[in-house]
Amino acid sequence: MNSNSLVVIGNGMASNRVLEELGKDHPFDAIHVLSDEHLSHYNRIMLSPLLADETTLDAITPHDADWYQQRRITVHLNTPVARIDTRQKIVVAGNNEPFSYHALLIATGSRSAIPAMPGTDNGTLPDNVLGFRTMSDVDAMLAALPTLKHATVIGAGLLGVEAAVGLKAQGVDVTLMHRNPILMNRQLDATASGILQRELEQRGIDVRTGVSPQGLDLTGNSATAVQYRLRSEPAEAAVKTLNTDLVVFATGILPNRELASAAGIDTQRGICVNERMEASAEDVYSLGECCEFEGLTYGLVAPIWEQAKVVAAGLLSINDPSGKSQLSGYAEQEHLTKLKVSGVDIHSMGQFEPSDNDQIIQLQDLKSGIYKKLVIREQQIVGVLCVGDVLDSSWYFDLLSHNADISAIRTNLIFGKGYCEDDTSKAGTQEDNAA
Incomplete structure (x- = not known):
């Protein structure tokens, strides 16, 4: 196999974004993408609409065979990786097939972080207890639908809310449990959470916040009881029980760093990378949910898209060390997070929870x-939080990103760009008249 190859481990959104950034004129004779899934690359963000039967797998599969052929890319499906040899620059697949590389990109993503508790701590989960990360998870939920009457989703972050909405759209009774009193507490405050909770409950979803799951009482593969406590109650209060047919954990993610760690590549929570997204081994890059930069790991796409640009720039200049050293590196920055949850537009950015001496303007x-x-x-x-009305969120983000002085438009700032431009225009006219 030609050693002037780029080998990519992982076929998710992060690696696909790098391939898109590389274009057709990349310096590699061949690119080999090793995927442990049986499907071509699909848009994981659209798993919830797929679960809700609002889209199809074909519609969320962005590239056809010609696209890969034009870029000298071969995707190897059902090809999990057994090990990486960074000295000989070889990746060995589970079937012992070796792939030599000139550069290696590790984009192994993450897996659902299922908390250890009675019923989940024996290393093997029954078929009706799963996470919500991959097409396999969606397939399992869809396969259960004919006999599925009630599902419990544990964790009301973005994925948990979307899983609950998707299952409810299929006619399943759903209970959504969340430890925090605020839904999607990384993106929302209490007021915004209240709007979302009302929308979910109007759809018929049973929302329970401030709930701490204690364990699962498993009975075969067809019935499960979730044992939980209300966090507002004393520890000696009786444990409550909810009977259900399916349990979906959406309680966070764990970076898939084990393959890199076994190869001697530096890892902590994720695969450690520098500002050029380079791992500790020569000509090895990593990005996305499996990587760690300056102590941070990632779960939303906005920073990962920036990482993909950095990785692609490095790979395009891999044969030019002098040019490579001049490339701009990845740096943490504020991002505008755009979400559409249960039909509600939500845009969140910056520090939407105030610190001491901060001031709040609300509508x-x-x-x-x-x-x-x-x-x-x-x-x-x-910081900015827009729910329902997101027309001016990009303008707010521009003001935030540029540290703009808003004193001249503060009075009408909450009403949006149009009102503030009118104020600025009137102020300029008055000054002209005075002159």
Whole structure:
């Protein structure tokens, strides 16, 4: 096999984004993508609409065979990797097939972090207890539908909420449990969470917040009881029981770092990378949910898209060490997180929970499901939360990103760009008249 090859471990959204950034004129004679899944690359963000029967697998599969052929890319499905030899620059697949590389990209993603508790701590889960990360998880849920009456989703972050909505759309009764009193607490505050909870409950979803699961009482593969406590109750309070047919854990993710660690590549929580997304071994890169940069790991796409640009730039200049050293590296920055959850548009950015001495400007029309919140520090926007009305969120993000002084438009800032431009225009006209 030609050694002037790029080998990519993982066929998810992060690796696909790098392939798109590389284009057709990359310096490699061949690119080999090793995937442990049986399907071609698909858009994982669209798993929830797929579960809800709002789209099809073909519609969320972005590239056909010609696209890969034009870029000299071969995708090896059902090809898990057994080991990496960074000295000889060889990746060995589970079937013992070796893949020599000039550069290696590790994009192994993450897996569901299922908490250890009675019923999950024996290393083997029954068929009706699963995570929500891959097409296999969706297939398992869809296969269970003919006999599925009730499902319990544990964890109300983005994925948990989407799983609950998708199952409810299939006619299943759903209970959504969350330890925090605030749904999607990494993106929402209490007011925004209340709007989302109302929307979910209007759809018929049983939402229970402030709930701490204690264990699963498993009975074969057809019935399960979730044992839980209300966190507001004393520890001696009786454990409550919820009978259910399916349990979906959406309680966070764990980076898939084990393959890299076994190869002697530096890892902590994830695969450690520098600002050029380089791992500790020569000509090895990593990005996405499996990597760790300056102590941070990743779960949303916005920073991963930036990482993909850095990786692609490094790979395109891999034969030019002098040019490579001039490349811009990855740096943490604020991102505008755009979500559409249960039909509600949610845009979140920056520090939407205020610190001491911060000021808050809010607009609320909770009956209509509209909520806007600006966090101001020293005449600059440091955080924004828009629910229902997201028309001006990109403008707010631009002001936040550029540390803009908003003192001149502060009065009408919460009403959006149009009102503030009118104010600026009027102020300029008055100054002209005075002159």
